[in-house]
Structure formats: structure tokens, C-alpha cells
Amino acid sequence: MSVLSSLSRNRVAQTGYRRLLESGFVPRRAFAHYFMNTAGIRSRVHLQNYYSMFFPDDLTPVDARVWLYDSQGSLLAHRTFSIPAFGQLYLEMEDIAGENLDSEGMIVVDVLPPKATRHKLKTLPNIQALTVQTPFWVSYRDADDNYMYVHSIEVYRGRVFGAVWPLNQVMAHATQARAPWESWRLLDVNLLDELHVIVMNHSATPGTTEVRVISQAGDVLWSEEVSLKTRESRRVSVPQDKINEWRLAGEHDSVRVSLSTILSDNGKPYVLMRYGGGPLSMHHG
Structure with a gap:
């Protein structure tokens, strides 16, 4: 049973959790993707300012925090980029790592909601089950400029942002459904x-x-x-x-x-x- 499902069974906890959400403390999960910058393939990351789409009155840039991990799970780079309102970013691995890496592994992206937008998240439907996610795309190309585009489908489960500290920790260490x-x-x-x-x-x-x-x-x-x-x-x-x-x-x-x-x-x-x-x-x- 998930943490949010457990909360839904306790009225006192449910009321307290709703107040936290309405105050802008909404759980946020960073999507994780595969990058390949080796064996003749180069990757490019495609990011978007989703918040300006859902809250167009807030013409505010957002910060995107990007982590690169090699195939052994070791941190290669961590940088923050600004995405303008209704804007996009196309990042080469050199833009993130500062060098032309010969590597592959996991890239994690967390797009932070602007302060003005964070307090408007309560206007979204079904706030009690609300979790913010910001998926992204990675393109893969070879030396002949043949391109492959793949969207992210899974978040990094080991860390949760946005919510209050105890809930972040509990959600980040929830048991995974490891099914065939x-x-x-x-x-x-x-x-x-x-x-x-x-x-x-x-x-x-x-x-x-x-x-x-x-x-x-x-x-x-x-x-x-x-x-x-x-x-x-x-x-x-x-x-x-x-x-x-x-x-x-x-x-x-x-x-x-x-x-x-x-x-x-x-x-x-x-x-x-x-x-x-x-x-x-x-x-x-």
C-alpha cells in the first residue's frame, strides 16, 4: 500500500496532508533517462517549461536541475539551467558535463516550479493525489546524423522533492513492485x-x-x-x-x-x- 493510500484512510492525516499540498508542498519526482555518449552515439537532452503551459499567466522562467551518473552510478556532473516561459532547452552532454564525455548511464532532471506557481498547484484537480512530474526526451544520433528519439517513462525512485522532509523520505524509500x-x-x-x-x-x-x-x-x-x-x-x-x-x-x-x-x-x-x-x-x- 502506498503512502498516499494510507493517508486516504486516516481523516486527520488526510486533512493535514491537504493543507500541506495547498501551501505548495507538493511531492515532485524527477524523471530518469538513459544517455549514451559512446560507441559512435551522441545524446542530446530536450527539456521544456511545462509550468508556463499550465499556468500561462505566470511568464516566469524555471530552473532545471540536471544530474549525470555513469554506468556505475557515480556522479559525473550536476548543473542547473534556466528555461524561459514557454521555452525549451536542447542540451548536449558537453553542456552538462563541461567536456565531451565518453560515457553512458543515467540522467536525472528535476524542473522546479516557480514560487508564484507553486501556490497555484492547489487549483489542479484531485489535489489529494497530486504529484508533480516533468518528463523529458533524449535523442540519440550517430555519425551520419541518423536520429532516435525516446521519451522518459520512469522517475528516479530514490529521491522525492517538494514535500515536507518526513514525507519525502518515506516516499523515496517505498517498496518497489519488482514484477516480471x-x-x-x-x-x-x-x-x-x-x-x-x-x-x-x-x-x-x-x-x-x-x-x-x-x-x-x-x-x-x-x-x-x-x-x-x-x-x-x-x-x-x-x-x-x-x-x-x-x-x-x-x-x-x-x-x-x-x-x-x-x-x-x-x-x-x-x-x-x-x-x-x-x-x-x-x-x-
Whole structure:
């Protein structure tokens, strides 16, 4: 049961929590995404001032706090950028880190509501369940300027902003629903040249999962175990000889990707693949 669900069962706590929300102390979760600035791929971050869209009378710039972590979960850079009202930012990794990194890992973005806007959040519907989130996009491009665009789908679960301190801590350490996951996207074995699966740990606690390639029927054709601490990521490459083996055997026309368990509530993997000698493509599993 979530913290907010527990609050809804206690009238006194519910009234107190509503007053906090109306005062502007609304929980805010920072989305976390994968960046890849290595192996011939370069990433660019796309940020937007969402608050001016929902509160157009407040023509106020916002601050976006950006953290870069390498694949081992170590902090590479932390910078704050200003986004004008109704504006956008396109940030290269050099803009964030101050250098042309040869790295990959997790990027976390928290867009802070302006002071004037924070006290207007209470006008949004269903304030009792309100959580502020500011998703963003990352583009990936190769040396020939072939672009891939992927939106963020999961927040970094290990930290919550905006709310009062005790609630921030409780929400940040809530138990994650680490459930099995299977993609329904079929990958044509006869066209598949490369297959990589990027696993990330968006939670505050370590976790272990098994990256799998499965048949349409769900049989495991290949697997590799991955253990990740908080904010760690791993790009797991399916061996080329396994792909060739499936193609030559002719037993499976299509395969799918799965994880024995995702490491946070919506911590689905990224899939990076190459079809028919074409450019790489990236998508959520």
C-alpha cells in the first residue's frame, strides 16, 4: 500500500496532508533517462517549461536541475539551467558535463516550479493525489546524423522533492513492485543484426534481474544475470553468434526481450538494435 493510500484512510492525516499540498508542498519526482555518449552515439537532452503551459499567466522562467551518473552510478556532473516561459532547452552532454564525455548511464532532471506557481498547484484537480512530474526526451544520433528519439517513462525512485522532509523520505524509500516483464514487440530474426538491452536501477535499493531473449511462446533462448546498485545501468549485448544460430536454425522467426523482474515500478529496459544493415534504433522494450 502506498503512502498516499494510507493517508486516504486516516481523516486527520488526510486533512493535514491537504493543507500541506495547498501551501505548495507538493511531492515532485524527477524523471530518469538513459544517455549514451559512446560507441559512435551522441545524446542530446530536450527539456521544456511545462509550468508556463499550465499556468500561462505566470511568464516566469524555471530552473532545471540536471544530474549525470555513469554506468556505475557515480556522479559525473550536476548543473542547473534556466528555461524561459514557454521555452525549451536542447542540451548536449558537453553542456552538462563541461567536456565531451565518453560515457553512458543515467540522467536525472528535476524542473522546479516557480514560487508564484507553486501556490497555484492547489487549483489542479484531485489535489489529494497530486504529484508533480516533468518528463523529458533524449535523442540519440550517430555519425551520419541518423536520429532516435525516446521519451522518459520512469522517475528516479530514490529521491522525492517538494514535500515536507518526513514525507519525502518515506516516499523515496517505498517498496518497489519488482514484477516480471515481457515485451510484446516481435523482433524479426532474419533481419536482426545487433541486439542490446539496457537495464537501469531507478530504485533506492540494489537489485538483480535476468535479461532474457525469449521465443514467441515465452521459452528462454538466451539469458544473462545483471546486478545493479541504485542509479547503475548496464548495456547487455546479445552475442552475435546466438543471433546467427537462431537465424540458421530457422526454428524461430521472431524473438522478444524480457526481464525476470524490473527493478522499479516502471523500470522497463531500453532496446537498442540494428535491422538489415541499417542504422541503430532505440525504443522502450
